[in-house]
Amino acid sequence: MKVLLTVGWLLLAGAAGFGVGSYATAAETYPAKPVRIIVPFSPAGFVDFTARFVAGPLSAALGQPVIVENRAGAGGVIGTEFVARANPDGYTLVIGSVGTHAVNQALYPNLSYNVLRDFQPVARLSEAPSILAVHPSLPVHSVKDLIELARTKPGQINYASAGAGTSTHLAAALLEYLARIKFVHVAYKGGGPMIVAVLSGEVPVTFGTASSVSPHVKSGKLRGLAVTGSQRAAALPDLPTIAESGLPEYAMDNWLGIFAPAGTPRAVVEKLSSEAIRIVRLPEVSEGFRARGVESSPLGSDEFAAFVKKELEKWAKMVKATGMTIN
Secondary structure, three states: OHHHHHHHHHHHHHHHHHHHHHHHHHHHHOOOOOEEEEEOOOOOOHHHHHHHHHHHHHHHHHOOOEEEEEOOOHHHHHHHHHHHOOOOOOOEEEEEEOHHHHHHHHHOOOOOOOHHHHEEEEEEEEEEEEEEEEOOOOOOOOHHHHHHHHHHOOOOOEEEEOOOOOHHHHHHHHHHHHHOOOOEEEEOOOHHHHHHHHHOOOOOEEEEEHHHHHHHHHHOOOEEEEEOOOOOOOOOOOOOEOOOOOOOOOOOEEEEEEEEEOOOOHHHHHHHHHHHHHHHHOHHHHHHHHHOOOEEEEEOHHHHHHHHHHHHHHHHHHHHHHOOOOO
16 A cells, blocks of 8 residues: 555656646747737727737747738637637737627627637737717717717718727717617728728718727818727827716727637746736837827736636626627
């Protein structure tokens, strides 16, 4: 019996040693080949800009190419699902948002992935408000004007979003719910096509991110009415919040973060997390974000995981309350 016990403890000790060795080896050898970051939206939008802004410094830190790949469609579901099914080895990541990793879970009754089951949060990167903006041809100059016009023309004013379940969709649905008005939702495959549609006057209203909308507001091609966040945007400090404009309960902030498939080795996750946090804290990165209406808001893997869980609970309640639908 003593011999058996001794052998058993030796096996356990060996297994523990192997685990520690494997953990260290994973951290030391990763990455051994290029890393892909999937952007589940089209090029030129807020998510795409953030991924490409971070990819360069991350590539330098890891010593391997970090390739940004756009896989747009279905409000971010297509690209996000692709990563959920990818090998959990740290070589395929996704930039997740409040839409893909919070709202969609409640919005799509048969969503092909489950955020808590299929993903490992790596690091939160940034936060930003959206901007309620209109084409100059629409005769409104304030949130109050838009609400009054929408009440006289229920179901006749179109707004453009970057896709069902995105922050641009949620921002509009929240305004409809609180102001008791009804727009017509026109969904595009990402922020880029959405902005093109509004600039051309094809669709007169949007709730685009500050990074995509503020340059056109500053140039006069679009008219900014308000920002959706709890605070004014640094890029357009003269624009009031929607809460300041007569709807005190309104607040909608966007966030972005890196996610890996569930089961990715912890050492790899921690390596990616520490580098991502370091990068978004660099002055040149945080200042570059701020110039586009985005704020660095880094969270490590465990903190980000807790944050995502709260976001899932929060937006499940919001989707139910607003009656958001996919159309």
